[in-house]
Amino acid sequence: MKALLVLLFLIVCQSALADSSKGEVAGQPLNITAILMFLAFVIATLGITYWAAKRTKTTRDFYAAGGGITGLQNGLAIAGDYMSAASFLGISGLVFASGFDGLLYSIGFLVGWPIILFLLAERLRNLGKYTFADAVSFRLKPLPIRSLAASGTLCVVLLYLIAQMVGAGKLIQILFGLEYYIAVFIVGFLMILYVTFGGMIATTWVQIIKAVLLLFGASFIAMAVMFKMDFSFETLFTSAIETHDKGVSIMSPGGLVSDPVSAISLGLALMFGTAGLPHILMRFFTVPDAQAARKSVFYATGFIGYFYILTFIIGFGAIVMLTNNPEFLDIESGGILGGNNMAAIHLSQAVGGDVFLGFISAVAFATILAVVSGLTLSGASAISHDIYASVIRHGRAGEGEEVRVSRIATIALGITAILLGIIFEKQNVAYMVGLAFAIAASVNFPILFLSMYWQGLSTRGAFFGGAAGLLTAITCMILGPTIWVDILGNAEPIFPYKHPALLSMSVAFSMIIIISLLDKSESAKQEKEIFQDQYVRSQTGLGAEGASSH
Amino acid sequence: MQDLYRKIYKDPRFHDLESKRRRFSWTLATLTLFTYYTFVLIVAFKPQLFAATLSESTVITWGIPLGIIVIVISFILTGIYVYRANREFDVIAREIIDSFSTDKTDN
Numbered sequence: 001m002k003a004l005l006v007l008l009f010l011i012v013c014q015s016a017l018a019d020s021s022k023g024e025v026a027g028q029p030l031n032i033t034a035i036l037m038f039l040a041f042v043i044a045t046l047g048i049t050y051w052a053a054k055r056t057k058t059t060r061d062f063y064a065a066g067g068g069i070t071g072l073q074n075g076l077a078i079a080g081d082y083m084s085a086a087s088f089l090g091i092s093g094l095v096f097a098s099g100f101d102g103l104l105y106s107i108g109f110l111v112g113w114p115i116i117l118f119l120l121a122e123r124l125r126n127l128g129k130y131t132f133a134d135a136v137s138f139r140l141k142p143l144p145i146r147s148l149a150a151s152g153t154l155c156v157v158l159l160y161l162i163a164q165m166v167g168a169g170k171l172i173q174i175l176f177g178l179e180y181y182i183a184v185f186i187v188g189f190l191m192i193l194y195v196t197f198g199g200m201i202a203t204t205w206v207q208i209i210k211a212v213l214l215l216f217g218a219s220f221i222a223m224a225v226m227f228k229m230d231f232s233f234e235t236l237f238t239s240a241i242e243t244h245d246k247g248v249s250i251m252s253p254g255g256l257v258s259d260p261v262s263a264i265s266l267g268l269a270l271m272f273g274t275a276g277l278p279h280i281l282m283r284f285f286t287v288p289d290a291q292a293a294r295k296s297v298f299y300a301t302g303f304i305g306y307f308y309i310l311t312f313i314i315g316f317g318a319i320v321m322l323t324n325n326p327e328f329l330d331i332e333s334g335g336i337l338g339g340n341n342m343a344a345i346h347l348s349q350a351v352g353g354d355v356f357l358g359f360i361s362a363v364a365f366a367t368i369l370a371v372v373s374g375l376t377l378s379g380a381s382a383i384s385h386d387i388y389a390s391v392i393r394h395g396r397a398g399e400g401e402e403v404r405v406s407r408i409a410t411i412a413l414g415i416t417a418i419l420l421g422i423i424f425e426k427q428n429v430a431y432m433v434g435l436a437f438a439i440a441a442s443v444n445f446p447i448l449f450l451s452m453y454w455q456g457l458s459t460r461g462a463f464f465g466g467a468a469g470l471l472t473a474i475t476c477m478i479l480g481p482t483i484w485v486d487i488l489g490n491a492e493p494i495f496p497y498k499h500p501a502l503l504s505m506s507v508a509f510s511m512i513i514i515i516s517l518l519d520k521s522e523s524a525k526q527e528k529e530i531f532q533d534q535y536v537r538s539q540t541g542l543g544a545e546g547a548s549s550h
Numbered sequence: 551m552q553d554l555y556r557k558i559y560k561d562p563r564f565h566d567l568e569s570k571r572r573r574f575s576w577t578l579a580t581l582t583l584f585t586y587y588t589f590v591l592i593v594a595f596k597p598q599l600f601a602a603t604l605s606e607s608t609v610i611t612w613g614i615p616l617g618i619i620v621i622v623i624s625f626i627l628t629g630i631y632v633y634r635a636n637r638e639f640d641v642i643a644r645e646i647i648d649s650f651s652t653d654k655t656d657n
Contacts (some may be wrong), residue, residue: 103613107620111624113624113626114627117628118582119579121637212657234608252597252598252600252612253600262589263590263594293638302628308621532556533556540646541557541643542551543551543555
């Protein structure tokens, strides 16, 4: 572990030397405070990884932190998993650029949480073990269901990872003055270390620490803004209207979601996509029972909701304090340095000076690490637990063997993420998170939801319907305005809407239901019979994983 | 285990619990969906409603406090669910399970 730290330090120093000797830097000059704070975070988290590695012995430790995380801890970890750099920088940047419309995204990202609690969380905890596919294959045939669930998981994880890696590379380039590929390499390397050695225990604590740091940082910025505004929202909004180009229109819905179909489709993707994100669903297996699963959603909703309210204040604060501040203006473009997504970062410097800028930069770096670690662990568990242990080895793989495959899968995913991050450097990746949410809403969510609530669901229906949802989401996205027109340069989109979820979710649900109804096979009959058992277990927790020790 | 599941499934107390919980969670889920989609549909079809200011003397529009309220309502609803589920549903479920496991030791 020490050798790794030294190696990491050398990489950072070397790139610093390389930059200073070249005399020109791609982003900003090397930010020493930020690097020191980030190194402190890395040392602390590697220490935790070392501690976690000693406690990670079984598959249950590796995938689910032994089921020993409390409701509050898991709530913080969920918040840490969910509040990505994209939502911190992206939403505050969106509020900075268009005011009210940013709030629409915040709300969409939040309202999935109550739905998860009311409909999924405790049933999932009672039925599953490590991945959401466990819950679905309680009564459906594991082979096809796990193959489909793993495909859905890997699509979501890879798309999300690419978006995070590219975002990380660019952000770190600006914040720390490091080269793009070095930044991508450091993120990939650290995430491999956390997950391979520390499994879910290390991942959970990295997410908890990051959540606390991010909530503290965002609270400080928002408080500082309100302090400058004499704690009056009237003053804040009035000064923002006076400063912003768009004037009074920043206070009301603008052109961000203009047509109703897109508005509804985006709403569906955000709400039900959240309920189908594999790395989020996986977190419910880290707590001892359904009660703790419930509490964790309650805490997570509180933290995430509070955080989004802060980003709204931060966005408006940025309008007031950055717009006419020559220190942060890009003379060529007329906007702020580094684009709108840098609003929160610049504001941290404006209110807290260089030290606080360093702190927020380090928090942004930590945020990316926490999110990619959760994603990688979830992708690795789909490969080792769903595909290797169940589909390839038919449940005959031993504990040690499964964890070993999981570690290899983690390293492979980490290297893939680094390579994809480098390949996609110059590409537009903004659509990828949207596509990940659409896939989660059209594959994972329908099969999980119907397996819990509809007795008539059969393996055949779930498999073909889920596959149809996956294909529809991907096809519509490729043929839609974002990829077909903006990226491939065609004149007219073949699929007219930006957000495919309304169509792809309808296709998935209707196909699953129709094929299940038509399925008169013997196995479909049996699957319907087991529904009773599943129902009792999901409602009472009797026989659930981890409940035995109580 | 399967025998036990079948026994519980036939127990009227289980169906009481199940229907209570179902009614409660779907009511809350419907409330969440209703609040959110009302908000989204107003943005899509009647944005001018949200553009109106609270009063003559302020610049704050209806959209902002209502948006924040949607966030706060979501949080409160999760709190209500957790409160009742932890205090009521879990206790009933425990009672049902315990009654069956004492049956077993008696045999």
